[in-house]
Amino acid sequence: MPSPERSAEPVSTAGARPGRPGQSLPALYAAFAHAALVVALGRALVAPEDLTTFPSSSRFVGYVHLLTLGFLASAVYGAIYAFAPSVLRLPLAERRLDLAAFVLHAAGTMAMAHGLAAAGPWHAAVGGTAAFLGGVWILGRLALGLPACRVPLGTRVLIGSAAGFFLLGGGLGVLFAWARIFGLPAGLERSAVVAAHAHLAAFGWLTGTLFGFGSRMLPMLFAARPGAGRDLYWIAALHAAGALGLGASILLTPSLVPWFAVVAALAVVAFLAHGAALARRRVRPATFRRGFDPTPVHAVLALAALAAATA
Known part of the structure; x- marks a missing residue:
């Protein structure tokens, strides 16, 4: 597998620089995070009995993963792209493989949740593996850039x-x-x-x-x-x-x-x-802050x- 920092060309020339966040990926992850949250809450309204089957029911596990992997993990991934350039001084230019990682994460999360709820173990296993690989790419880029960061x-x-x-x-x-x-x-x-x-x-x-x-x-x-x-x-x-x-x-x-x-x-x-x-x-506080x-x-x-x- 090629190095995350060297493979694929940037999606656009407006990628992140130190102090400047990327543009599209934070929005994509934020949108998917809230979509997963809406789906989870909708399922809770339509089938509240699933919430009473903890921890044995796979339907409940699917509901939990919509919240953890769908909502929380997506929010973290988006925050990495949004804040790593300014908070860590780590440039994360948006590349085509980053977009592919988003697709793996989003499609994999929904496939896993659907598999746990209704479709069966194959959907859950393939979807979970796809979502995991998407996260590996994102966090691999982050980890490989840490040694050069001028932070404690x-x-x-x-x-x-x-x-x-x-x-x-x-x-x-x-x-x-x-x-x-x-x-x-x-x-x-x-x-x-x-x-x-x-x-x-x-x-x-x-x-x-x-x-x-x-x-x-x-x-x-x-x-x-x-x-x-x-x-x-x-x-x-x-x-x-x-x-x-x-x-x-x-x-x-x-x-x-x-x-x-x-x-x-x-x-x-x-x-x-x-x-x-x-x-x-x-x-x-600075003098420009009022109220x-x-x-x-x-x-x-x-x-x-x-x-x-x-x-």
């Missing part, structure tokens, strides 16, 4: 490790999708694979991405001095240990799950402490939601 090392480690957890969590999801057809490898239980997939994807990838981009965006949202960033090393270490430990212990040693859950919670606490320290270092500024309020609400979810 802790930020790069958080974002890079989050991309690695996408490979682990998404790979387990693809394994389980095909295992519904061909069976799981010996020694693995279905419930353990599903739980490990969920934790590696939700905490390892999504939360790790939040930590990485948040470490750059919170100083902007709070209008605060960023500081030296040494606490990011602790956040990265706790996050990696918690995510890896949870995934491995769920699969191999369930008795250790509570201990690694504590480590994962400590990573969240460390990030919340990082955000609180930034809020205390807030500088005086009430809701931006810090949104940031505080997001951090509060993260704390509530962890608790």
